[in-house]
Amino acid sequence: MDNDKPEECKVCFDNFDEALRRPRSLPCGHTFCTVCIVDMIKNSQFTCPNCRADHNTLAVTDVTQLPINYGMESLIRRLKGVSFKPAQTKAPTKPPQDGPKGISKKFRSLLQEQKNNISSLITACDEKLSQLGKYGKKVKHLKTEHNLLEDRLNGLLEQNKAAKELVEQEETSVEDMSTKGEEGKQQLQAVLECLETVNSAQEVVMAIDDADQRSVVTEDWIQKCQEQFPNVNTVHTSVKVQESIGLALEMIPTEAAATAAPLHLGDSASTIMEKFDEITTNKLTVDDLGRMTEGVKRQVEAGRVYAVHQDQHGLRSSRITTQYGRLYLHTLQSQPAPLHAHTIQFTDFVGALDCSSTLVFLDLGWAGSTRGRVHIRLSPDTPRGRQFTLLCTGQRGHTYANTNFLKVCNKGREGECVVGGDYQYNDGKGGAPLLPDLQGDYRVSGSAGDVGCCYGGDTRGVQFSISTRYRSSWLIEVFGKVESGLEVVKAAVNHSNIREVTVVDCGVVLTI
Known part of the structure; x- marks a missing residue:
């Protein structure tokens, strides 16, 4: 490798710049231009051209995940500055031309201003692309979590379907057994009528024999009812599945609460990830309330801040509101905080026996x-x-x-x-x-x-x-x-x- 030209990429041999070919460092420490690294990622050949270190295991999907080599950029700018300095000789030198001939100083100033503006926008794009890359990973993680939840919900549905089939089978068994019982009862009534109307010894013998047979059949039916019902597996499975699904449904918020768009605490100057963290982290602290930034104030005024308390009385929550510059902690209610509420531990305000506020x-x-x-x-x-x-x-x-x-x-x-x-x-x-x-x-x-x-x-x-x-x-x-x-x-x-x-x-x- 030619190390005498640090200002050029060792893959494409083009000079680094502060636009498309910004120098970026690989995890092994070697630096190449952004365009060449993009080609490596697209071709799934993320191997260092210099030391051949394999970086494919890092799962880099976007060039903005790799850091810009600001030290290299600084070195290149310095080298460019040296190259434009006139040689120190005894002969008088001609003053360097300040830009192309035929362009006024005013236009040159405008051109430079535009160049600086474009360079700043390119840097801002890089930063935002980096943020989008990180946020994209978070979104993929959210999607993965939803897929896992969907699998679990499908599992619950399958359990419910299986339990329902067991109950339907049990229902059929009960109906069949009831039908046999009704038939047997009718036959017993017929036998009883026969026993009451016999007129000869032969009829008595026949009636008693028939009664014995009916009695055996009926006793067998009664024994089967006792042994078969209730079906322990069917009833136990049904109850447990209903309990599990019932608990899951209790945790599902109302449609309005589930789809309500929460206000984030960040402002327009916050980064994408800062806003993401503030939206997904629903916990506040007493210090946050004490500072009462505009974001926290908006949350309190919107009724989205609650104190939560877990004890022998279960999970309870209390609203925190503001009025005329005062903060109010309302009495605890026997219900959890709303889905999108920002929560603070109740004990952060109130001690075990008394409250610091009078x-x-x-x-x-x-x-x-x-x-x-x-x-x-x-x-x-x-x-x-x-x-x-x-x-x-x-x-x-x-x-x-x-x-x-x-x-x-x-x-x-x-x-x-x-x-x-x-x-x-x-x-x-x-x-x-x-x-x-x-x-x-x-x-x-x-x-x-x-x-x-x-x-x-x-x-x-x-x-x-x-x-x-x-x-x-x-x-x-x-x-x-x-x-x-x-x-x-x-x-x-x-x-x-x-x-x-x-x-x-x-x-x-x-x-x-």
């Missing part, structure tokens, strides 16, 4: 609509405050959501307050505490907006009251204060039937 909310509604949101600032150092948070988040399995208000005390007078919180029976007789000891250092007050306890016993320890009017002579132990939305509570008190007022939803305000 601001909770109740959404109140009546007459078929939600009327407003009530924000309550709790005392986190009190057991009742922590318990109230647990019932707003639902992490212990119980929640204030879908409970109704129970009664209004002192309506229209000083000390007016509303009572609610019976998560058990929703009639005022329930509401067992979630924490073993609710004793604590509570302040005593009767101010409007105070949230306090109603009962100290074990049976109704989670019921609460919200004061709407002050009364000095009627004081309660307070563990929270309405921070905003007291007007919603007052409107609820004035509703014609307080039992129609419902806590439509509840949760905590996130502070991240």
Whole structure:
């Protein structure tokens, strides 16, 4: 090989350039022009022409999978720069011509600008082709996964078909056996009539003989029924196949959810693979919410961000929403997050027993609509405050959501307050505490907006009251204060039937 001309490809002997014949390196380290490498790939002869190293096992399908030798390009540019320098001699030299004769400096500048632009576009094309090559591999992988799923689904269908055939055979056997039983029963009835109408000894002997024969046949039929039914293999196979297919169908989302196009977090400056990773990776972190980029904000506003929790109550999820610059973590619901939701572990927000946030909310509604949101600032150092948070988040399995208000005390007078919180029976007789000891250092007050306890016993320890009017002579132990939305509570008190007022939803305000 001629190593005196590093600027030329050792296959086609054309000079490298920054357009079609960009230098690219093979895994063995030798460099050839892009055109020649494309020919190698097309001809399935991906062997280094220099050292004969076999690269066919790499399964390279696109030239953009091979790196550009930027060092070689830099060397060539330097060599070109040296070759155009005038020789240093004593004789005066003629200044080099600045481009072809007859072309003005302005046009030469325009030509150079266009050359630079085209070179930049070629580089951008290379980068995008490289991204497309990587993305193409991901798409092929997705197709492979769909083929595997299709095979598994076809396997389930074959199992269902086989089980169905077994059931149909069993159905035929039952019908045949039932037909024989009906015939035998009719014959027994005929024998019984004969036994009742015999008039001679000979008839008696014949009737008894016939009865014995019918009895043997019937007893044999009864024994066969006992032995043959139910067919253990048929019933077991049918039940198990139905269970398997049923579980698979439960995981299939509704048509709308399955075909909905998810919003990606990337913007126009993101690469193809960055967008792909953001679409296929549905997990967010608390830090992502804290930074609240435009992409994350769009997801939250579109209702696509959920907290998920797995415990003894099963897989549950809670919505994360935003309103007036605040982030809300809603109470846990006994259902998984939607298919295209971005998820965060619920425990990333909430600890095992209490929540770091002391601001909770109740959404109140009546007459078929939600009327407003009530924000309550709790005392986190009190057991009742922590318990109230647990019932707003639902992490212990119980929640204030879908409970109704129970009664209004002192309506229209000083000390007016509303009572609610019976998560058990929703009639005022329930509401067992979630924490073993609710004793604590509570302040005593009767101010409007105070949230306090109603009962100290074990049976109704989670019921609460919200004061709407002050009364000095009627004081309660307070563990929270309405921070905003007291007007919603007052409107609820004035509703014609307080039992129609419902806590439509509840949760905590996130502070991240």
